[in-house]
Amino acid sequence: NAGVTQTPKFRVLKTGQSMTLLCAQDMNHEYMYWYRQDPGMGLRLIHYSVGEGTTAKGEVPDGYNVSRLKKQNFLLGLESAAPSQTSVYFCASSYSVLIDTQYFGPGTRLTVL
């Protein structure tokens, strides 16, 4: 099993550009999450999904959109990138509400110039 994978690993954008980050998991997990990690702030939840076709806002959702069209994939979109979105983005998944452990991907380092 590959676990949780993220594409791409690195990306540099110019302000105003758009992009999509892809997260894929092969563990048949129901729940998926997108976090951003910034120095001194830990990880903060952007959006999450409790099942295929569902999404919900987390702590810092502004400027991001998500979609979960397939159970194994969770996409994070930036419609108009801003320098404040420079961060490391992590995707995570967990089996269900009954099993809490979240498994994290390797991260995507995004720089917005």
Added chain:
Amino acid sequence: QQQVKQSPQSLIVQKGGISIINCAYENTAFDYFPWYQQFPGKGPALLIAIRPDVSEKKEGRFTISFNKSAKQFSLHIMDSQPGDSATYFCAASKKEYGNKLVFGAGTILRVKS
């Protein structure tokens, strides 16, 4: 508003010593308290977790102590090794909130050999 406060920000411990990281939470509805370990360039990985119905949980050299009345929990690393050098995050979640994790700001641990 940070719901989980973690201290210290950084910690240097001699090999063989005890590393102690503390966290305090505000929301008494939280029912799951994990610690995650993150190495540079990697995603966080679950280290150990506890639920509020027990006061202590031990797994090898790692122990969580939990004080429900004080709304505090801590990670103790016994016989610290250079390989333990990493960033440690405490977190909290509640099943009814979709198991969304609220993270502390992180502690950078360095174990000197």
